Amino acid sequence: MIDDIEVLCHACGGEGRRPEAKVSTLGGVPHTATVSLPCSWCEGVGRREGIDPPA
Ligand SMILES: [Zn+2]
Numbered sequence: 001m002i003d004d005i006e007v008l009c010h011a012c013g014g015e016g017r018r019p020e021a022k023v024s025t026l027g028g029v030p031h032t033a034t035v036s037l038p039c040s041w042c043e044g045v046g047r048r049e050g051i052d053p054p055a
Helices: none
Strands: 007-008 016-028 029-038 047-049
Touching: none
Parallel strands: none
Antiparallel strands: 007 047, 016 029
């Protein structure tokens, strides 16, 4: 049986970080900056233990 396997995190694709667009206004001009945040699914590891059961 498979009971000790790590799979790539689906949320971040194994990167461990996810890009997130942030909009800020500087001097009345909106800017969009992309920041990368640690993935909340895998806590930045990029892998998760176990297999997600197919829906
Ligand atoms: Zn992740």
